[in-house]
Amino acid sequence: MVITENIGNTSVRKATVADKKFWFSLDKHLPRDAFANKLRDGRCYVLSVDGISVGILRYDMLWDEIPFCALLYIDANYRRRGYGAILLRAWEKDMAESGHDIALTSTRSDETAQHFYRALGYADSGTLDLHDRPTELFLSRSIDR
Numbered sequence: 001m002v003i004t005e006n007i008g009n010t011s012v013r014k015a016t017v018a019d020k021k022f023w024f025s026l027d028k029h030l031p032r033d034a035f036a037n038k039l040r041d042g043r044c045y046v047l048s049v050d051g052i053s054v055g056i057l058r059y060d061m062l063w064d065e066i067p068f069c070a071l072l073y074i075d076a077n078y079r080r081r082g083y084g085a086i087l088l089r090a091w092e093k094d095m096a097e098s099g100h101d102i103a104l105t106s107t108r109s110d111e112t113a114q115h116f117y118r119a120l121g122y123a124d125s126g127t128l129d130l131h132d133r134p135t136e137l138f139l140s141r142s143i144d145r
């Protein structure tokens, strides 16, 4: 198992097939048959606290060149304890070490995650309106080393 980051009692690592049940307990968007390819590409991370899995992050590459955090989800019982920040920063560090200088994400404009991203230094980078869906906010941050 590759540990990406170890901070105090938390660790962030790439997800494996053994995480599948936990993964889909939090991720209600990813098609089940897409998980294997995500794992193969190393685009899923799991955050654990005292050995218990409590958070996930998966990403894509916009235009095959900009890391785009597609989902960050912390178990509701573990929110507002800094774990979302630890997971996001671990991903940014991985992306920076791979040579990327921008991290991108998006979130629904009618949800509160936008405040989380702004608190972590993300700047508003525009919106997307798709048919009847709520407006999606895009946010980005420089991750230069």
Ligand SMILES: CC(C)(COP(=O)(O)OP(=O)(O)OC[C@H]1O[C@@H](n2cnc3c(N)ncnc32)[C@H](O)[C@@H]1OP(=O)(O)O)[C@@H](O)C(=O)NCCC(=O)NCCS
Binding pocket: 070, 071, 072, 073, 074, 075, 078, 079, 080, 081, 082, 083, 084, 085, 086, 106, 107, 108, 111, 112, 113, 115, 116, 117, 119, 120
């Ligand atoms: C958004 C989310 C990942 C944040 O994770 P978290 O572990 O609760 O966040 P942290 O404890 O690291 O928060 C860091 C800072 O962000 C800000 N913040 C986090 N959640 C916030 C909220 N709901 N409202 C306002 N500010 C918030 C605060 O400034 C916080 O610092 P503080 O607690 O000292 O005030 C979590 O709430 C979650 O999983 N939500 C559901 C899924 C989701 O919306 N994901 C994002 C879009 S894909």
